[in-house]
Amino acid sequence: MLAARRSQTPEVRAEADAAIRRVLADVVATVRPGTVCAYLPMGGEPGGAQLPDLPGVGRILLPVLRPDLDLDWATYPAPLVPGRYGLAEPEGPRLGVDAITEADLIIAPGLAVSTDGVRLGRGGGSYDRALARVAPSAVVVVPLYEGELVDRLPAEPHDRPVDAVVTPTGVRLVAHTGRNHPA
Numbered sequence: 251m252l253a254a255r256r257s258q259t260p261e262v263r264a265e266a267d268a269a270i271r272r273v274l275a276d277v278v279a280t281v282r283p284g285t286v287c288a289y290l291p292m293g294g295e296p297g298g299a300q301l302p303d304l305p306g307v308g309r310i311l312l313p314v315l316r317p318d319l320d321l322d323w324a325t326y327p328a329p330l331v332p333g334r335y336g337l338a339e340p341e342g343p344r345l346g347v348d349a350i351t352e353a354d355l356i357i358a359p360g361l362a363v364s365t366d367g368v369r370l371g372r373g374g375g376s377y378d379r380a381l382a383r384v385a386p387s388a389v390v391v392v393p394l395y396e397g398e399l400v401d402r403l404p405a406e407p408h409d410r411p412v413d414a415v416v417t418p419t420g421v422r423l424v425a426h427t428g429r430n431h432p433a
């Protein structure tokens with residue numbers, strides 16, 4: 251999945267990123283979230299650097315990677331400083347790992363999602379831990395490029411299912427049996 255992302259030309263990627271941001275704006279207009287947990291794409295992740303600049307959202311939180319790879323949160327916009335793995339992270343007060351419980355919409359990074367809602371991450375287990383804390387009513391979406399919504403992914407009991415994927419062509423709901431019962 252990473253190799254396919256790297257092989258995209260900058261022009262094709264920029265166009266797909268802009269389309270993904272337009273679809274995300276539609277999702278925000280529909281869900282009308284008070285608080286959104288977003289992320290700052292890095293190294294060819296869908297959405298581009300402007301992903302967290304979400305118009306009309308009262309409160310935007312970005313992840314701050316803890317030494318144990320769990321996720322803390324800080325508000326955005328804020329000055330960005332370099333974190334581990336080449337991540338850019340917001341300065342400002344750390345709100346704690348439970349800040350995600352206040353989010354109505356979570357935009358989570360992923361390399362692929364299956365049609366039954368399993369998300370493939372980068373292997374830190376960060377979002378598995380963070381998504382276990384989201385409110386039952388919250389919506390979890392993963393921005394993806396074309397071809398990254400797949401039929402099957404290997405799942406383990408700690409994997410937390412997601413609700414929908416956002417691609418350049420639109421939103422697609424994925425089916426799962428509940429946040430704490432991975433498909």
Ligand SMILES: Nc1nc2c(c(=O)[nH]1)N(C=O)[C@@H](CNc1ccc(C(=O)N[C@@H](CCC(=O)O)C(=O)O)cc1)CN2
Binds near residue numbers: 290313375376
């Ligand atoms: N943009 C973005 N922010 C994010 C995540 C993410 O996946 N994307 N995370 C999602 O959890 C957390 C950070 N976790 C990360 C874990 C690994 C790598 C990474 O680059 N891993 C290398 C190999 C690491 C190594 O040297 O062992 C890789 O995948 O090539 C990056 C972020 C929080 N913020």
Ligand SMILES: Nc1ncnc2c1ncn2[C@@H]1O[C@H](COP(=O)(O)OP(=O)(O)OP(=O)(O)O)[C@@H](O)[C@H]1O
Binds near residue numbers: 359
């Ligand atoms: N709640 C948890 N507490 C501690 N470790 C966990 C937890 N959930 C998952 N892990 C560990 O994290 C590791 C990586 O899991 P996995 O490969 O599913 O990550 P991922 O979903 O790809 O990554 P990420 O969530 O960071 O995007 C596994 O070794 C797993 O045991």
